[in-house]
Amino acid sequence: MDRQDSQARTPLPPPLLCAEARMERLNRIFLHISVASLVLTFLAFLSTILAPVLFFTALCVLFVAILVMVLFTLGLILFIPDNPVVFLWGVLGDFIASGDSVMYITAFCFNSTTWLSALGAITALLSIGLTAAGHRPGKIPKIVLLSLAILIFGFIFAFQTVTGGLQWQN
Amino acid sequence: MAKLTMEFIGFSDLEGHLTVGGGIPTLSRTKQNTYLCTIESTEKSLEVVIHKSHRYTGRLWFFWNLLFFFISILGIFDVRPNKKFPVLDGRLRIPLEEDTSLLIRRLDFADGAPLFAVENGEAEVLSNLQYYDKEARRRHKIFSRFKLIATVLLVLLLIIILAF
Numbered sequence: 001m002d003r004q005d006s007q008a009r010t011p012l013p014p015p016l017l018c019a020e021a022r023m024e025r026l027n028r029i030f031l032h033i034s035v036a037s038l039v040l041t042f043l044a045f046l047s048t049i050l051a052p053v054l055f056f057t058a059l060c061v062l063f064v065a066i067l068v069m070v071l072f073t074l075g076l077i078l079f080i081p082d083n084p085v086v087f088l089w090g091v092l093g094d095f096i097a098s099g100d101s102v103m104y105i106t107a108f109c110f111n112s113t114t115w116l117s118a119l120g121a122i123t124a125l126l127s128i129g130l131t132a133a134g135h136r137p138g139k140i141p142k143i144v145l146l147s148l149a150i151l152i153f154g155f156i157f158a159f160q161t162v163t164g165g166l167q168w169q170n
Numbered sequence: 171m172a173k174l175t176m177e178f179i180g181f182s183d184l185e186g187h188l189t190v191g192g193g194i195p196t197l198s199r200t201k202q203n204t205y206l207c208t209i210e211s212t213e214k215s216l217e218v219v220i221h222k223s224h225r226y227t228g229r230l231w232f233f234w235n236l237l238f239f240f241i242s243i244l245g246i247f248d249v250r251p252n253k254k255f256p257v258l259d260g261r262l263r264i265p266l267e268e269d270t271s272l273l274i275r276r277l278d279f280a281d282g283a284p285l286f287a288v289e290n291g292e293a294e295v296l297s298n299l300q301y302y303d304k305e306a307r308r309r310h311k312i313f314s315r316f317k318l319i320a321t322v323l324l325v326l327l328l329i330i331i332l333a334f
Contacts, residue, residue: 016194017187017221018228025225025238025249032247 171210172266176218178205180276186222186258213266217296220260220274220285225251226309235313244321255306260285261296 174190178197188195190209197205209216225235242248256279264272272291277284277300285300 014189014192014219014221016189016192017219018223020187020194021223021225022234026241028249029238029242029247032249033243 171212173269174207174209174211174216174264174266175269175271176207176209176264177271177273178207178276179273181205181220186220189219189221191216191218211266215263215265218260218262218264218293220258222256222258224255224257224303224306226255226303226306226313231309232313239317239320244324245317251310253307253310255303255310257299257301257303257306258285259297259299262288262298263294263296265292265294 176190177200178188188197188207190207191211191213195207195209197207200206225231225238228234238248239245264270270291272293273289275287275289277287279300282299282301284298286298288295
């Protein structure tokens with residue numbers, strides 16, 4: 001009954017106002033994307049700066065981990081003979097000694113930096129276009145269409161880069 | 171040529187849209203936070219429409235919301251709606267004389283209450299109502315469920331593409 005009442009008295013707004021409301025919503029969506037793009041760009045910038053730091057931090061953590069592991073393994077071998085844990089540590093020790101783990105950490109650091117930077121560069125472009133578009137309510141500027149095209153291209157590019165990065169890590 | 175001057179009191183920036191004689195007028199803000207609108211016309215009368223509706227209006231409501239769902243990247247960057255979906259519907263016809271002035275005051279929101287009061291002038295009120303739309307709430311529930319299912323399916327698709 002309520003629904004029937006509501007339907008009966010909900011008037012259809014004039015088409016001009018419908019278009020105006022839609023355009024307002026579109027502009028606000030673009031403004032949200034623009035703000036998110038700026039944040040992403042800033043994160044990409046940070047990651048570019050921090051990548052070497054992260055890499056060396058990872059190396060330091062790895063070095064300390066190896067040291068602790070060696071000492072722990074030595075302790076196990078010396079004080080608790082015939083323990084199955086010794087075998088497990090031995091396998092892990094071999095893995096670390098082979099250098100594979102260093103390669104994995106390096107790959108992770110540099111891949112994440114690459115795709116974040118690529119995404120950041122595209123989103124920086126977008127944020128300029130979209131912010132400009134967002135400040136002109138009631139119109140569809142060409143820059144919005146251009147930004148949309150860049151957005152689609154950016155996502156395909158980022159998707160491919162991430163997929164490529166993951167494959168390389170595997 | 172007749173000149174119409176309207177002053178709107180109590181309307182906030184993002185509340186509702188206005189047309190005068192079928193077009194969107196230019197409003198100027200005064201120091202007292204009211205809006206002034208001046209129109210010159212050769213017509214005998216002008217229809218003024220103050221309207222605010224929700225995103226679930228019209229026959230193509232699902233299509234438009236679907237479009238915005240994709241544009242806003244799965245609704246992440248979409249505008250959050252007022253979940254009660256208030257509707258403002260005000261229409262009035264103003265007979266034009268050489269110099270007509272009108273003062274329209276916005277009344278407080280209450281479900282089923284009048285939207286405005288005309289002061290300092292004459293106008294034929296065609297519609298004057300503000301209310302919460304229950305049908306919009308039902309449509310919002312339907313679309314929210316659709317969004318959830320669509321998002322889960324798209325994420326699954328992405329995982330499958332990434333995995334193989």
